Every structure is written in structure tokens, then in C-alpha cells.
Amino acid sequence: MALLDTRSKDIRNLPGFGLTATLAVAFLYAPILFLVLYSFNSGRSISRLDGLSWQWYQAVFANEEIAGAALNSVLLAVIAASVATVMATAAALAMVRMKVRRKAAAYAVLNFPLMVPEIVTAIASLIFFSSVGLGLGFGSLVIAHTTFCIPFAYLPITARLTSMDPALESAAADLFARPWRRFTLITLPLLAPGLMSGWLLAFIVSLDDFIISSMLSGPGSTTLPVHIYSMLRLGITPEVNAVSSLMVLVSALVVITSGLIARKQT
Amino acid sequence: MKLHRLLLAPSLGTILIFMALPIAITTLYSVLTPAQYGGVIWKPSAEAYIRLLFERDIFDDTLTFNTDYLQILGRSVLQAGVATLLCLIIGLPTAWFIATRPPGQKSLWLMLVTVPYWVNLLVRTIALLLILRDEGPINRALQSIGLTDGPLPLAYNNFAIGLGLVSSFLPFMILPLYAAIERFDFSLLEAAYDLHANRRKAFFAVVLPILRPGLIAGGLLVFIPGIGSYLAPDILGGGKTLMLGNLIGMQFQGSRNWPFGAALSTILMAVTLIALFIVARRAAREET
Numbered sequence: 001m002a003l004l005d006t007r008s009k010d011i012r013n014l015p016g017f018g019l020t021a022t023l024a025v026a027f028l029y030a031p032i033l034f035l036v037l038y039s040f041n042s043g044r045s046i047s048r049l050d051g052l053s054w055q056w057y058q059a060v061f062a063n064e065e066i067a068g069a070a071l072n073s074v075l076l077a078v079i080a081a082s083v084a085t086v087m088a089t090a091a092a093l094a095m096v097r098m099k100v101r102r103k104a105a106a107y108a109v110l111n112f113p114l115m116v117p118e119i120v121t122a123i124a125s126l127i128f129f130s131s132v133g134l135g136l137g138f139g140s141l142v143i144a145h146t147t148f149c150i151p152f153a154y155l156p157i158t159a160r161l162t163s164m165d166p167a168l169e170s171a172a173a174d175l176f177a178r179p180w181r182r183f184t185l186i187t188l189p190l191l192a193p194g195l196m197s198g199w200l201l202a203f204i205v206s207l208d209d210f211i212i213s214s215m216l217s218g219p220g221s222t223t224l225p226v227h228i229y230s231m232l233r234l235g236i237t238p239e240v241n242a243v244s245s246l247m248v249l250v251s252a253l254v255v256i257t258s259g260l261i262a263r264k265q266t
Numbered sequence: 267m268k269l270h271r272l273l274l275a276p277s278l279g280t281i282l283i284f285m286a287l288p289i290a291i292t293t294l295y296s297v298l299t300p301a302q303y304g305g306v307i308w309k310p311s312a313e314a315y316i317r318l319l320f321e322r323d324i325f326d327d328t329l330t331f332n333t334d335y336l337q338i339l340g341r342s343v344l345q346a347g348v349a350t351l352l353c354l355i356i357g358l359p360t361a362w363f364i365a366t367r368p369p370g371q372k373s374l375w376l377m378l379v380t381v382p383y384w385v386n387l388l389v390r391t392i393a394l395l396l397i398l399r400d401e402g403p404i405n406r407a408l409q410s411i412g413l414t415d416g417p418l419p420l421a422y423n424n425f426a427i428g429l430g431l432v433s434s435f436l437p438f439m440i441l442p443l444y445a446a447i448e449r450f451d452f453s454l455l456e457a458a459y460d461l462h463a464n465r466r467k468a469f470f471a472v473v474l475p476i477l478r479p480g481l482i483a484g485g486l487l488v489f490i491p492g493i494g495s496y497l498a499p500d501i502l503g504g505g506k507t508l509m510l511g512n513l514i515g516m517q518f519q520g521s522r523n524w525p526f527g528a529a530l531s532t533i534l535m536a537v538t539l540i541a542l543f544i545v546a547r548r549a550a551r552e553e554t
Contacts, residue, residue: 021363029378032389110281244388244392252381
């Protein structure tokens, strides 16, 4: 037994693990790739590929309801992500300078939206906005989205902030820079990559939401996922595939952008 | 100190007013009387919680034990539990594999696993239905090579819902496990072998305790959204098999029984908080 060769003991490379990882990735991507492929189908079928064409994209771009819903979604995501990023930045700046004991409660509140199941948030918001008289619609959507975006914006910002060298700020202070100048000249530029990834994460999380938006959107404030869901009543059509593929494209662009930011950071 | 409060106030205030307060109001609504077209009448009533267990006869008001809603609750816990287990079985080897790659490959694999998380969940669920349908590529491939005569029932059942939950939340399992394995110092293993531990013993005595925080975090991140999941049962289950999330949603759409929906949501929130509390206390105890 003592003569067992060391390779068989090395549990860094275990048999079948590479295969599992490959299959897991395939399982995550295959459906999406299939959906994108069929969005280019020239026929109406979603099970037989007749040829390639842009026609379903043209149909999507010509559809005013889809355009309206897409505009709502983007506007909502931009406002919610921006407000959430500003609030999260302020919170992160306070948190890095606070004592550990006082931090715990604030930390729990900041992370609270991550712990609540989405359906609970959705119906709680519906009850809240209709009972306080704010009603449903774009305003309520903005408030609800901003709220659940805060922790997503907070995480990358606080990660960036804690990795920054506090000596730089003290150096600025030694050179008699006022607090506000210290913040705009030193802290903010160094924090920029964190702000950008926080904003992008919040943006995509807002764009991803279906259930909260579907409970809160009134007539005229339908978001794109809510509209796609209503299109499903007629089954999966090539138009559904095309508009879904466009959402995949937006996600891909956001991922690439945040990847580039992360690379610049290091 | 004042500045810190000023900086924290907007975010904490927003979360407390627009998320914590609404959840508290929801709990209050669960003990009120339903109004006919949605909303509530301000009269206390335990009817929502009674309804969970009993059916009230419309003529003589007698209560008979009814397990319909308990079954939905049980099915949700079971579906989420099975999905968590499957995510673990797939996620652990995957995370292990990624964490032991050379740095360049590591970031590529990590990106591959993270990207689907950024893709809209509704879109991912539709895409999964597209390949599981009777006329989908899997069934057509199986039939064309003659393995099956007719289409296999892959969509619109519990299997499809489970698969949907796994594909929705698999990245949530892989990432915390990866973080735990990444931190693992492999020389500890060599030490274990020097002390004559075999592979099995080394795994259970050395590796597993270090992975535990990652396992717990991953498990919670899959299980909690799994129980309340709405889209997977709705789209992949074909509306035939309900889960808790759908049952809650229904009370605010068609059925219009807000207190009952609020009660179900309160129960879901309570289960979530209890799970988090147990985990947090355990973590605190282990630290000391």
C-alpha cells in the first residue's frame, strides 16, 4: 500500500470531473444557442430550419408594442441602476470607515433584498403601492427596481473600495486637499471601475426581472420581459425567438464590457 | 459620524421603506378579510391560515381537512430540494475542475459559467422549453436514429420543472463552491497522506470541512429561489403542476384572494428567514 504511486493520490485531477464541467456548460448554453439559431429561420416553423433570413428581426423592429416595451425596460433599468449606484456608493463610502460593531446591522439591511424570494418582493410591492395610493405604473416600477438593485450595485463598489490604498487619500489630505476635492480627485477616479461594474450588474438585474414588473406594471408601462411573456400565450413563435435573441445580445454586450473593465482593473 | 449616517440613510431608508415595510404590511394583510375584487377589508380573520389546511363547506361552515395546498407546499420543497441536490452533484465536480485549472483556463471557464446568469431568466426558460418540446431537437434526434417511436414526454411535467430550476440556478452553486475550493491549500492533502490517510479519508476529514461554507452558501442560493420559483413551473410545467410561487401569484391575478396570497408569502418568508438564521448561527458558532 505504501508504494501507491503519487498520481493516483492526487485529487486535483479526478476522473470524470472535466467531462461533468463540459456537460454542465453545454447544458447551460445549448438551449440559448438553439433559440438564437431558430430566430434566423426563414420559415414560420420553430422546429424545422428552412433557411436563414432576417425577417423575424424586421418584424420585431416594426412592432410598436415591442419597441414601446423595450424602451420602458431600458429607461427603467438606466434610472434604477443609476439611482441604486449613487446610493450604494454613498453607503460603501460610509461602511469602509465605520467600526465593525456598528457595521453589522447596516450590512444586514443592505443585503436584505438578496435574501427575499422574488415572488415575496413582487406581491409585497403590489400590496404596498396599491395601499399607500401610489398605484401601479412606471413610478412604482422605478422605486421597486431601485430597491432590489442596491445590493447588486453595492457589492462590486465595496469590493473596489476595500482594495484601494487608504494612503493615497491621506497623502492628499497631507497636501491640504479639502474633503470634497479629495473625493473628486482621488477616490472617485480610483473607484470608477467598481462604479461601472456595479452599475452594469444593477442594469442587467433590472432588465432580467419579470415577476416584480409583471405585478407592478400598469397599462402603458409594460416592460420587455412582461411583453414577451404575454406573447407566449400564442406559443413560442419566431418573433419570440428573435426578440429573445436580442435580449441575449444585450446581455452578451454587458458581459463583455464588464469583462473589459475587470481586465483593465488588474 | 454624522456624515456616515447621512451617506447610509438613502440606501438603508429605501430598503427599509420599500422592501421591509411592504413585507411587514403583507404579513398584516394575511390576517385580514379578503375583499371581493382583490384588496382587503380591515377586519381581522384567521381564514387565510385556516384555508391552508381545511376546506370550509359553503352551506354549513363545517371544516374538513384538505391537503391540496399542503401538497403544493410539499411539492415546492421537494422540487427545490431535488434541484439543489442535482446542482450539487453537477456543481461540485465542475467547481473542483475549474478551481484546479491553470490561471488562464480558469478565468475562461469561470466566464463560461457566469455568462448564462446574465441572460434573462425568462429567455433561458423559453429556450429550455424550445429544446424539450415534443417537436424539439432532442426528441427529433432520438426518433430519427430510431431510439424512440414517439416523442418522449420531456416538457410540461415535473422533470422539465426540475431541469428548469437546475439550469436557472446552477451558476449559484458553482460560484461559491469554486470560491471555497480556490482557497483550499492542496498541501494539506499531502500532509494527510503523509499521515497515512487514504483518498476517502482525506476527502471527508480534510476537504469537506473546508468546503462546508461554500456548500451551505450554494445550497441556500439554489434552494431559496427554487421554492418560490415562478417561471420554471409556469412555462415548463405547462401550468399543470403548481408550485408555491405560482399559487401566490394566482391570488393576486385571477383568484383575487389577497389575504391568502399574503399568508402563503408570509410562510415562504418565514421558511427563508429560519433557514438563513440557522446558517448564520452555525457560522457564528464555528468562528468562535
